[in-house]
Amino acid sequence: MNPRSQVFKQIPGSICAPRGFKAAAVFCDIKRLGTGKGSDKGQKRDLALIVSDVPAAVAGMFTTNQVCAAPVKVSARNAARKFARAIVVNSGNANACTGAQGMKDAQEMTRATAKAVAAVYDRRKPDQSAVIDRRYNIAANEILVCSTGRIGVPMPMANVKRGIAQAAQRLSSSQSSARQAAEAIMTSDSRRKEIAVEFQLGDARVRLGGICKGAGMIQPGMSRTGKRPPAGLHATMLGFLTTDAAVDPGFLKDALEHAVAQSFNRITVDGDMSTNDTVLILANGMAANPQTADHKIFQRALDFVTLELAKMIVRDGEGVTRFVTLHVHRARTAPDAEAVARAVANSALVKTSWFGGDPNWGRILCAIGYSKAKVTEAKIDVGYSSPGKTKITFAVRGGQPTRVGLQTLGAIVAQPEFDLHIFLNSGRHDCVLYTSDLTEEYVEFNKGNLSDPKSLGG
């Protein structure tokens, strides 16, 4: 069992479960449907705020797509600072391919959020702490901004600013506020994605919560800076994490990078990396754990939460009927292990065969062979197992079919979830990817429709 997959105690709620976090979400008609003017009754919310009562350590991971939305650029810059106060996020418009105006709009969103949040906290009865008091004056660069939705459309800034002001008025630490934020960030998602855990850090009970969105355009390859890592990686996916742990900002950046590497950067639905992928974490220290506590526990909790959220994205993938955990074992190098996993997970032929419940190992071997990894056909084993089961039923040994019948293999692949194991037997490097089948519903959903401009997603 992978130690990363250690199960943590889940608690109700998500981003408002840790102490000192508030959220709010409103409908402000980002898509300019022209409906619900002055009222958000019956409309899916499309703008959310996530606010820490006190300055929080911040870390972010951002898409390495070179065509990268304005809010990604702004947030990468602001997350490079050590502390932040709030996140503003909208769905319905990605603010991508919007040029200089897009950058101005993203920055304007941070300014409007800083002002609206500061005004709300000013009206509250001031805390006795002078340190916190000074922070009532919130700067724009303490705000992170994210957008998801249509590409190439200017942001409806009047609506956005009205939404930010309304949301600030509704900030609350209730579970329903967090739920509404999880709803507001959804685009093609069919359901909200939320989680929270509690664990002991020294003598303190610490909480970590998160929400995310994503269903298509999913093969994230995020890095700290949005600059490309040396090895090639590859949704719009957005993930927002909050914790009341007291951790050093430098440690938090390392911890998030580690967590994303084994979770959001290990999922692929359709192989398309978005222009807007972003994961952010705020750690406000209100649990008051000792800084000397074992940070491995925090890392494991973060790994657990991010992996659970990442899997929710794959399970909610557009038209998905199969959730496949793909294990590549014993590759010559780590990039080789990943290359084989991505070639198989993104093969149209392999993914369609899974849709049919067909254990088509011929297509799998074919994809292994055309991957950029160096492989030796005669050494390759391919097998299937049911989730949580250790027994692997091998379809291929040494590059050739075993005597196991297609019906036996098909019984495993017909399940909604199964594990695929590829043994390259050429080295010591492994890779795990979480992926899905490719279905007619995916095509139907994404085929575009000029009368419905939602398809210009990012």
Added chain:
Amino acid sequence: MNPRSQVFKQIPGSICAPRGFKAAAVFCDIKRLGTGKGSDKGQKRDLALIVSDVPAAVAGMFTTNQVCAAPVKVSARNAARKFARAIVVNSGNANACTGAQGMKDAQEMTRATAKAVAAVYDRRKPDQSAVIDRRYNIAANEILVCSTGRIGVPMPMANVKRGIAQAAQRLSSSQSSARQAAEAIMTSDSRRKEIAVEFQLGDARVRLGGICKGAGMIQPGMSRTGKRPPAGLHATMLGFLTTDAAVDPGFLKDALEHAVAQSFNRITVDGDMSTNDTVLILANGMAANPQTADHKIFQRALDFVTLELAKMIVRDGEGVTRFVTLHVHRARTAPDAEAVARAVANSALVKTSWFGGDPNWGRILCAIGYSKAKVTEAKIDVGYSSPGKTKITFAVRGGQPTRVGLQTLGAIVAQPEFDLHIFLNSGRHDCVLYTSDLTEEYVEFNKGNLSDPKSLGG
């Protein structure tokens, strides 16, 4: 206008149009359906022979997939010699992932073909030429062998050998024989793919003909030896070319490599490179053109024929409703141009949008951005044109949308064929790819069905 796209005079027929070539095709039940025993009435033929009356210069290009079928290995070895006499090819079984037995079977196919063809020519009235006479004793290594169909299933050698013997008896230079061979190599193809041209070389009229197959698992990346080229490239596709031109074997190898690089290696239907992709050419010299003739004309003819055949594969792609010629202009390097073209052409989101007739340039920019090429968003232009028209209607200029409406762009993308132009404006390197949309029919066709083992294709 690209000089390669020069139009040559097409003549009726295909591989038997050049002098001195014979073909034959039979049904010998490669899939062991158990039907049609002793009779091929009403059955799709599944084994073909293509034979030159005299030893012919030979060249071949082979899949660079590391999981590579036994016949590919055997043919690559035999094509490395300068001369060959015949090609034996079957559909219904790929003889891939079949280990040592597969190699034995592929070699046995060459031996059986050599023997059967030699016997037929022996019975014919010998030519007066002693040179030709000596060649009646055909060696196994003068035979090239190709297979396409199911992966991981032993070849039904009794059926294969019976088929070879029967086909040899029926060898003829008639157009109907060539047509039957074009039918015999089909798998998921909906139609035969044939072409022949005639052109002047010195004082001689030379003919060049070809047949091919392929509809899915189509993103060939072939090299002369089956060894990977330094730059990454990426169907089962099979192509067989014949010509009566007198050309040097060394020149023929260079000419075929050039032709494949701009045709079969420039198509992608689903991004999957097969274990069996092979293109072979036989040049028997019976046109008796002077060796001093302008070989550029031969090259242009070969480029034309291979490109026309390659386009037929994309147009016949599984479930395809759109044929897209994708031009990447002004990339920094040639690999960058190709990386952008392949990222866009293989994007599930881009391909599904084309199916809907949706000019979703946001997804195109997104795929450009995650390609391995170095690009600058603010320099990118994206436009569409109708085939054969020089006017490009731009959707994006400098990374941002133009004022051209979606309906105008949509009118172009709604056509069964259109051109997509991506200008990176970062250098002097171009790339063209021929590709298709991704449709529900593709998924339906490939989703696999355990009761129909044809899906294990290669």
